[in-house]
Amino acid sequence: MSFDDQTIRRPSRRAFVLGSVGVMGLAVSACSTAATRTVVISDPAEARQFALMYGPMPDEQFPIPGIEIDKVPPRFRRQRVDFDTAEKPGTIIVNTNTFYLHLVEPGGKAMRYGVGLGRAGFDWSGRARVGWKRPWPTWTPPSEMIARQPELEIYSAKNGGMQPGLNNPLGARALYIFQNNKDTLYRIHGTPEYWTIGKAVSSGCVRMINQDVIDLYTRVPPKAPILVI
Template identity: 65%
Template sequence: MATTVLAGCTTTSNQTVAAPVEPSVDNSMLASMYGPMPEEQFPLPAIPYQKIPSRFHRQMVANPTSERPGTIIVDTSNHFLYLTMEGGQAMRYGVGLGRAGFEWAGRGVIQYKRQWPRWTPPDEMVARQPELQPYSIANGGMDPGLNNPLGARALYIFQNNQDTLYRIHGSPEWWTIGKSVSSGCVRMLNQDIIDLYNRVPGKTPILVMNLSAPMVAVAPGLPQPV
């Protein structure tokens, strides 16, 4: 497992720059994509997609990599998750990522996936946050539900047949999409993780990396710093 601390800088200028123009969208399609899901085990409310930057809405785009169809790619630099498809296309989703110092990167596989999973924080997290003790491994974890940190679905990432403790999962906290706030996992809108869950089987390959960095080969099983 690799960890890294991210750093950034800003520049200022007296030049006036026009604000980018948001592309027009089909609101009826977005309303359907992000509307309520009453049929779920725990009925999901609608997501106020109008408050989320349009670049983080689920959409079909060109595949930004040479990865074969059926691969999940998490772009840590831009807070995107791609599912590559035939014809050079990819389904792109907005994601929230872990705080600096908690990231994992590299190649792995989706070992298995779960609907409305239980959440069991690792012992290291419980040691940092003693208030999580009631949900520890010894106590059986947290029951599934709308307040469960793993949300409506979870995909479990393994590397070299070992659990990375890194998950792709749902979250009701729509305002965190596009930000780095969680403790080491990839969080998605609940409606988006359900869509992804339905598209990918177990053993799906996954690559987590910074797509804005110079492209380098990432060998299977080797972590790639972000």
């Protein structure tokens, strides 16, 4: 597994992990080592909405920059949608075919988010629950991962893991997925690599734009049920 992967302790299956970066007014600037580009949003209403959802979050423990609007297709941006399901409100449904995460709401609605998935993540489906939630979590690679990538030993449990921050693979928030009261090592979490949303990346769990995982974090009730299909 790669840097942001986690291994599930079930029949030799691996986890699937989730993403983030700038919007200011009507223009979006890149926040990376690449050359800065400016993308102009022609619809002022769309620009305002996008800036509210995906603009900078300076009040976070680690200030989060806004993201580039052209890097996230409209269908993968956060939105409330009609959603017909027998699952009860508060349930998280991850669809590995559509790259959507739905949080079921009352009245036939759901909050829908785009997600990115590690290719290994397509091997798992089923029911689970949110074991716990953490803001700005520490990341600890499993021993199997360290065995393949010895350079990650510095982030082992005995060394305290990787401390929280913008470069931490778990991003701004993490929901820890439990099944039968055991940690599966699957995570729903943020990532600074927001351009991977809607894609199958080389490794990882269920990754979300940092702004989206913060929004989801505030909405998800304790021990929320999870369905992965």
